[in-house]
Amino acid sequence: MQTKLLTLAFIEIVLAIVVSVLILFISFKILQSVFFKNISFREDNMAFSVFAAGIILSIGMILGEIIPSITNMIRLSMSGENEIMLGEIIQYSGLYLGIGFIFALLINTSVFLLFSALTKGVNEFKDIQQNNVASAVIVTATLLSITLIAKDSISLLISALIPYPETTNFLL
Template sequence: MELFYLALIQIIISIVLSIVIFFISYKILIKIFKLEESEFNNDNLALSIFFSGIIFSIGYLLSGIIPSIINAIQLIKIHSEGNLFVEVLKYSSMCLFVGFLAISILQISSFLLVKTMTKHIKEVEQLKQNNLAVSILLVSILISITLISADSLIFLLETFLPQPEFIQYN
């Protein structure tokens, strides 16, 4: 029965963390691009494609981060000598902060890469003018960089994972 509760907690953590991070990311993106939510309508497919790519990128990276948090919960449960809740909260918060920071840096650097590659194009203005070509280019680069760097991000986060102590016999 203990495995059932652990699985249930993992599902709840995954859903809650995903919703919170998607919400925060969406609000930050709206402010960065100086958009109004009314601009997302049938007349501007380019913005929808671009934001969908960003949301996919975040979701893909979160799909690697959340299992690291769940693994930490299992290891902390086995090896914790203090308050289990505090230890889990401490690791989860740190992991999410580092992950969110890394995801933000990844997406900003992807966008800056595109701006460097296409100096003659004003990307934000083109997205607002429904330029599908620019939107597809931005999303393709973002998703490619996300796929390439996802394993490195997961490895970075797993270095923070509490490791069990081993006894060496000589």
């Protein structure tokens, strides 16, 4: 049995669960406190539930692209060739998660700005608060579409920041 691989697998599972629960909790609380102060899931508001589910799914897709970069860095630190200390792993992880969170906010904001520009005179937030499921579905579908398009670029950006060891060009 490969104990390093098993250890890495457990680290990745714990990291993914802890980070995703924490980020999704914070994101949902921000969403609820900034945009929808007086609405909860207990009320009969399907539009808010659809919208909140879309945002959570969007953030989850972005996190799904970031967690592998963090585990790649942990793999590098365990390989023995590259000395990456725990403090550096925490710093890079925070940077990666911060970048992902900023991009999630940018994507969400761009969707709202897009809808505000396209639907003059319609307030999507008010529609969602008033349980207009059609508005929530359209906004959520747009949010998820933009997230699907942007997530690979976010992953590439994060991958470029991984501190891979320097290699020499042996062909020269």
